[in-house]
Amino acid sequence: xxxxxPIWMHVKxxxxxxxxxxxxxxxxxxxxxxxxxxxxxxxxxxxxxVRCDGSADSIHQIWDFTRHLPTVIFTIASLNSTLNVTWDGxxxxxxxxxxxxxxxxxxxxxxLYEYNDLxxxxxxxxxxxxxxxxxxxxxxHLNESRFADKEVMVYLNGFIDDERIRGIINIKLDxxxxxxxxxxxxxxIHTANSTLFDxxxxxxxxxxxxxxSRFALHLLMISTDHVTDTMHFTMRKSLDDEHTPGVFxxxxxxxxxxxxxxEGGYLQFRPVGYTQPERGVASSTVAHVSDFNRTTLPYxxxxxxxxxxxxxxxxxxxxxxxxxxxxxxxFYKQHNYTAWSFTIGYGTPPVEKFxxxxxxxxxxxxxxxxxxxxxxxxxVVLRRYRQRSITRFTNED
Amino acid sequence: MDNPExxxxxxxxxxxxxxxxxxxxxxxxxxxxxxxxxxxxxxYFCYDTPGALADNFKGDxxxxxSQFALLYSIYSWPNVILCFIGGYLIDxxxxxxxxxxxxxxxxxxxxxxxxxxVYINQxxxxxxxxxxxxxxGESLQVAVNNYVVLWFNGKELNMVFGLQLSFSRxxxxxxxxxxxxxxxxxxxYYSGYEKLGVTLFIASLTCLGSxxxxxxxxxxxxxxxxxLNRQEAQAKDEPFRLIDIFNFKPVYWLVCVxxxxxxxxxxxxxxxxxxxxxxxxxxxxxxxxxxxxxxYLLSAALxxxxxxxxxKTGRNVTWVILSIVTTIGxxxxxxxxxxxxxxxxxxxxxxxxxxxSGLWPLIAMIVxxxxxxxxxxxxxxxxxxxxxxxxxxxxxxxxxxxxxMLEMFFLGCLFISLIAGVVIYIVDSANNGIxxxxxxxxEAYLNKSANRAEETANLLDHVDSSxxxxxxxxxxxxxxxxxxxxxxxIESSGDFPRDPAQAHSDRIxxxxxxxxxxxxxxxxx
Numbered sequence: 043x044x045x046x047x048p049i050w051m052h053v054k055x056x057x058x059x060x061x062x063x064x065x066x067x068x069x070x071x072x073x074x075x076x077x078x079x080x081x082x083x084x085x086x087x088x089x090x091x092v093r094c095d096g097s098a099d100s101i102h103q104i105w106d107f108t109r110h111l112p113t114v115i116f117t118i119a120s121l122n123s124t125l126n127v128t129w130d131g132x133x134x135x136x137x138x139x140x141x142x143x144x145x146x147x148x149x150x151x152x153x154l155y156e157y158n159d160l161x162x163x164x165x166x167x168x169x170x171x172x173x174x175x176x177x178x179x180x181x182x183h184l185n186e187s188r189f190a191d192k193e194v195m196v197y198l199n200g201f202i203d204d205e206r207i208r209g210i211i212n213i214k215l216d217x218x219x220x221x222x223x224x225x226x227x228x229x230x231i232h233t234a235n236s237t238l239f240d241x242x243x244x245x246x247x248x249x250x251x252x253x254x255s256r257f258a259l260h261l262l263m264i265s266t267d268h269v270t271d272t273m274h275f276t277m278r279k280s281l282d283d284e285h286t287p288g289v290f291x292x293x294x295x296x297x298x299x300x301x302x303x304x305e306g307g308y309l310q311f312r313p314v315g316y317t318q319p320e321r322g323v324a325s326s327t328v329a330h331v332s333d334f335n336r337t338t339l340p341y342x343x344x345x346x347x348x349x350x351x352x353x354x355x356x357x358x359x360x361x362x363x364x365x366x367x368x369x370x371x372x373f374y375k376q377h378n379y380t381a382w383s384f385t386i387g388y389g390t391p392p393v394e395k396f397x398x399x400x401x402x403x404x405x406x407x408x409x410x411x412x413x414x415x416x417x418x419x420x421x422v423v424l425r426r427y428r429q430r431s432i433t434r435f436t437n438e439d
Numbered sequence: 440m441d442n443p444e445x446x447x448x449x450x451x452x453x454x455x456x457x458x459x460x461x462x463x464x465x466x467x468x469x470x471x472x473x474x475x476x477x478x479x480x481x482x483y484f485c486y487d488t489p490g491a492l493a494d495n496f497k498g499d500x501x502x503x504x505s506q507f508a509l510l511y512s513i514y515s516w517p518n519v520i521l522c523f524i525g526g527y528l529i530d531x532x533x534x535x536x537x538x539x540x541x542x543x544x545x546x547x548x549x550x551x552x553x554x555x556x557v558y559i560n561q562x563x564x565x566x567x568x569x570x571x572x573x574x575x576g577e578s579l580q581v582a583v584n585n586y587v588v589l590w591f592n593g594k595e596l597n598m599v600f601g602l603q604l605s606f607s608r609x610x611x612x613x614x615x616x617x618x619x620x621x622x623x624x625x626x627x628y629y630s631g632y633e634k635l636g637v638t639l640f641i642a643s644l645t646c647l648g649s650x651x652x653x654x655x656x657x658x659x660x661x662x663x664x665x666x667l668n669r670q671e672a673q674a675k676d677e678p679f680r681l682i683d684i685f686n687f688k689p690v691y692w693l694v695c696v697x698x699x700x701x702x703x704x705x706x707x708x709x710x711x712x713x714x715x716x717x718x719x720x721x722x723x724x725x726x727x728x729x730x731x732x733x734x735y736l737l738s739a740a741l742x743x744x745x746x747x748x749x750x751k752t753g754r755n756v757t758w759v760i761l762s763i764v765t766t767i768g769x770x771x772x773x774x775x776x777x778x779x780x781x782x783x784x785x786x787x788x789x790x791x792x793x794x795x796s797g798l799w800p801l802i803a804m805i806v807x808x809x810x811x812x813x814x815x816x817x818x819x820x821x822x823x824x825x826x827x828x829x830x831x832x833x834x835x836x837x838x839x840x841x842x843x844m845l846e847m848f849f850l851g852c853l854f855i856s857l858i859a860g861v862v863i864y865i866v867d868s869a870n871n872g873i874x875x876x877x878x879x880x881x882e883a884y885l886n887k888s889a890n891r892a893e894e895t896a897n898l899l900d901h902v903d904s905s906x907x908x909x910x911x912x913x914x915x916x917x918x919x920x921x922x923x924x925x926x927x928x929i930e931s932s933g934d935f936p937r938d939p940a941q942a943h944s945d946r947i948x949x950x951x952x953x954x955x956x957x958x959x960x961x962x963x964x
Binding site: 279281282283284285286287288289290322323324325368370371372399400403404406407408410411414415418421422425 | 497498499501502503504506626630631714718719774775776777837838839840841842843844847850851853854857858861862864865868869
């Protein structure tokens, strides 16, 4: 049977469209392992390997705390690819991917900054007195974990016990193989292609001579793009604050590859942090993002181990600060708590849609009065018409 | 209270006053008018202080939106009942002078307790303060209406009512303008929740000012009573009879639905608006307050003109439906676009004033005159009840589901009132469109019916019995003139009927005048 060509063209493009939407909205099959290949590892060693198989490619994720800096690495390769980790005692020695990856990007938090916010606005600027604490001495303890088909999750407590600072840093990493909103505020969108990173700074001691202490996170962003290129910061506004009440902005940091071709890595988050463990509108505060600077991979880090072999001209490394607070909030010591979430993912960042409820209200709300008005008009017109004809007949009599 | 017009005619019979100190002198009465304008200024000003400092309540007192909305909700609770008896207490027990001072004192105490609650950061004390404030707030308006009736008459009366209400509403507007600068100034001396408390103490001074005005006016009124031999008789009959509600027609209840559902999309929006403008549209706090104040400002400015417009064109139901539709449009703009919110809010303000001018006179056309007091009382009570409950709900919605959902909720309320409006239109059209006549037709209609006068009932009564083309009407001459009086707004005629029914109606008029007059806007209740 042969279709007339124009119709066949339409059908074909329609089928492709369906196929594409299936591919884009795809779920992935996830397999995960804690400390793969390590025989001597204990609860103090945490390296999670997650493999997410889609229909066309695999995402290999590494969540690493073994060298103290919390690190998430995404590597995209073909479905046949495998990643092997070799160990040297309780630290990984090498990562071997069976083939050259299509793309790779990563993020890590390498330092914590304490600064004296003299202007009381939450931003961190060089003129303020400040002190950096490397996270390389944090002892990470795996508190909770889940390695299932439907969810991979780890929750770690990091104990920081320096001579100048003490306290706990909690980090939760969470991956689900389908699209959904995170259970906790700010309810960021999870997809099969992205991992939720949630961090909280609990009971950190502040320096005695800073009376306006706040903490800022120092984030590294690495991608296999050209070294002279740059990450792109975009802030868009959504009409919908249903999932993050009162916050309309969405910030996305896109790798150059994503920015130019539509495929690449991203960080996505709302500019909101929380100053109490009970997250809500009353405990929300503003998260500020600084400009990006070029930097290098930290020494003796898993990042250096992973990307060390690659061509330096094809590795973009940038950093940024994320700081928290707003004018008059009493600084960090007011609640001794700051929490923040972002997602790191591959592909195009997900966009939130109006929920069914919103669409229903609009359609019912507009539909019912309209239907009522129409039927009313018909009724009145009919009635008038009938009355008039009755009167006419009476007159004719 | 005596029939006010007859007392004023006594006043007119006096020798023409020579000194401005004489109570009947134009200047003297003008002075009284200024004092009357300031009587409600304080309570209107303080009603919206939380709204004007919404982000500071979050930042300094760490209230979430649900707790914040409760500050507004609690104001409405006492008024579910007090809108019935506040005026009655004045007529029966306090008298207008004492009543005004009592209510004003309650308002002032409420404002101070609220400020103190914020100052020591005790939420229950804030709530208590707002509750006390609510007890005085609505009843005060009734007391002031009584004053106006005592001091002015005829053509002046409606104008003075309009002026007084517009000025009170202006109090809310000024509040939105000045609270942010005051807060900033206080912040240089205090910090944390103390600065918010001190700011509110300063705001409560407006209530003290109003109280002083009340005292001066009380003294002036006392003097006038002696010099003019004016007598205040006590009201004998009850201001409302609950039994009446069984006689109300379905159309009245439909109007009540609009009274509740429509206003739910206005007052809670203003109460919670500041943060919405700050967060969605990135407005600075002061700018957010300025946008928010637009609804009040426009309604204060436009209501007299819309009163005249509806007066000239009639067709109240059509105007009501039109204004509901434009309100829906405004909320759509605010919810689903990033267009400058001034556009949405200003069209909201315009629609709101138009609706108020069209809606409240409808009740006077539907309900027989001797039941008007009950009818207005009930519509106010259900409105307060709606506000009291929904404000709590609105706060929870913002906390849990955000501002888009809040807007969806407002739109839902507006859709309900639109449905009610459309149903009123259909029911009315099926009955020959009595409620939606143009003034000339209505006039002719009323004259025609008046000629066949018989005592009882109102327009719709004969509508109900009007299956035949020719309707037999039972409107009395006097009732029809009363009706046109009510609709005539600021141009009301100055004749003084003297029969008891008229006296009763005047009393109701003074109690619910803010609703009866198209030239003025209804209270925030």
